[in-house]
Amino acid sequence: MDVVWMLPLLLLFPLLMWTSSTFLFYFKKFFYVAWMMLLALLGIPVCLLKSGGRDVENMRVIRAMVRHVKYFFGLRIEVSGWEHLQTVGPYVIISNHQSSLDVLGMMEILPDRCTTIAKKELVYAGTVGLICWLSGIVFINRKKTSDAKSVMADAAKTMLDQQIRLWVFPEGTRNQNGDLLPFKKGAFHLAVQAQVPIVPVVFSSYNSFYLRKEKQFNSGTIKLKILPKIETKGMTSEDVSSLSDLSHSLMRTAFLEISDSVPQSNGPLKH
Ligand SMILES: CCCCC/C=C\C/C=C\CCCCCCCC(=O)SCCNC(=O)CCNC(=O)[C@H](O)C(C)(C)COP(=O)(O)OP(=O)(O)OC[C@H]1O[C@@H](n2cnc3c(N)ncnc32)[C@H](O)[C@@H]1OP(=O)(O)O
Numbered sequence: 001m002d003v004v005w006m007l008p009l010l011l012l013f014p015l016l017m018w019t020s021s022t023f024l025f026y027f028k029k030f031f032y033v034a035w036m037m038l039l040a041l042l043g044i045p046v047c048l049l050k051s052g053g054r055d056v057e058n059m060r061v062i063r064a065m066v067r068h069v070k071y072f073f074g075l076r077i078e079v080s081g082w083e084h085l086q087t088v089g090p091y092v093i094i095s096n097h098q099s100s101l102d103v104l105g106m107m108e109i110l111p112d113r114c115t116t117i118a119k120k121e122l123v124y125a126g127t128v129g130l131i132c133w134l135s136g137i138v139f140i141n142r143k144k145t146s147d148a149k150s151v152m153a154d155a156a157k158t159m160l161d162q163q164i165r166l167w168v169f170p171e172g173t174r175n176q177n178g179d180l181l182p183f184k185k186g187a188f189h190l191a192v193q194a195q196v197p198i199v200p201v202v203f204s205s206y207n208s209f210y211l212r213k214e215k216q217f218n219s220g221t222i223k224l225k226i227l228p229k230i231e232t233k234g235m236t237s238e239d240v241s242s243l244s245d246l247s248h249s250l251m252r253t254a255f256l257e258i259s260d261s262v263p264q265s266n267g268p269l270k271h
């Protein structure tokens with residue numbers, strides 16, 4: 001073929017490749033949300049029949065229904081430190097938060113009678129919002145600290161009265177910058193108020209298979225490391241800052257240890 005004709009084709013090829021991976025990114029994201037919405041639609045009547053309303057036991061329904069979703073996206077989830085979840089009674093789980101894909105890892109290890117603290121906007125997410133409400137998810141208004149504090153103080157009492165575990169994302173928002181954000185204090189006040197242990201859980205970086213800004217969503221492995229519990233018995237609000245710093249330091253070390261060295265989104269090589 002004439003080289004003049006080959007040139008535009010050669011230029012077009014990378015464009016087509018780029019377009020197809022971007023297309024795949026949006027397709028997979030759309031499928032993820034649509035599938036979760038459908039699962040929630042099917043799960044809602046199961047929850048209502050099982051518990052008759054809002055009840056943390058409904059988390060078992062979500063856990064059972066979500067576990068297969070990882071296979072659609074070629075994701076492997078490797079868990080270490082299972083023994084640290086064998087704690088009797090209530091505790092607070094804290095973990096880093098990179099994406100809504102975290103739900104897949106959560107549902108691999110979610111202990112019984114464990115629900116989550118989430119931003120209040122999630123309750124309006126259609127069928128997903130409704131099943132979250134039915135499963136006892138505690139919704140907070142992040143823009144009104146005083147409201148969030150009082151909801152979390154109530155949650156501390158409920159944890160003890162009803163023997164519930166709570167999963168909190170102390171970064172307070174999704175973050176994929178290749179490191180952990182500084183921690184907000186709510187999770188630590190919660191654990192100290194209820195005098196229950198904290199179990200840190202670390203998700204490895206998704207940057208090797210999922211990059212939001214670059215529109216990449218490939219298959220890959222998520223490593224989940226459950227760290228030993230941190231006791232809070234005898235602590236007061238004075239200890240919250242040091243408790244938060246200790247947790248952050250332990251989790252950051254584990255995060256860097258289990259995450260692959262990969263180019264970070266919009267940044268240099270890390271780790
Ligand atoms: C079958 C199909 C199913 C389909 C569906 C599938 C899945 C659905 C099921 C499950 C999904 C669950 C997944 C949900 C994920 C949702 C994740 C999120 O939404 S993350 C965002 C929400 N979470 C959080 O924000 C928690 C972390 N944030 C905090 O804890 C914050 O501290 C805060 C309470 C919100 C307050 O925020 P602020 O910005 O004001 O932060 P500070 O921490 O700096 O606090 C200021 C000040 O207040 C003191 N403080 C904080 N909290 C308390 C408290 N509880 N009691 C007393 N005092 C408190 C803090 O110490 C600061 O004071 P000081 O500076 O003097 O120390």
Ligand SMILES: CCCCCCCC/C=C\CCCCCCCC(=O)OC[C@@H](O)COP(=O)(O)O
Nearest residue numbers: 033036037099100103121122125128172173174
């Ligand atoms: C206003 C709508 C709120 C989000 C709705 C998303 C629709 C979800 C539908 C299906 C996805 C599967 C279930 C995922 C549930 C997890 C939701 C989530 O991860 O929310 C993001 C929140 O942690 C932090 O948000 P910000 O990055 O601080 O903002």
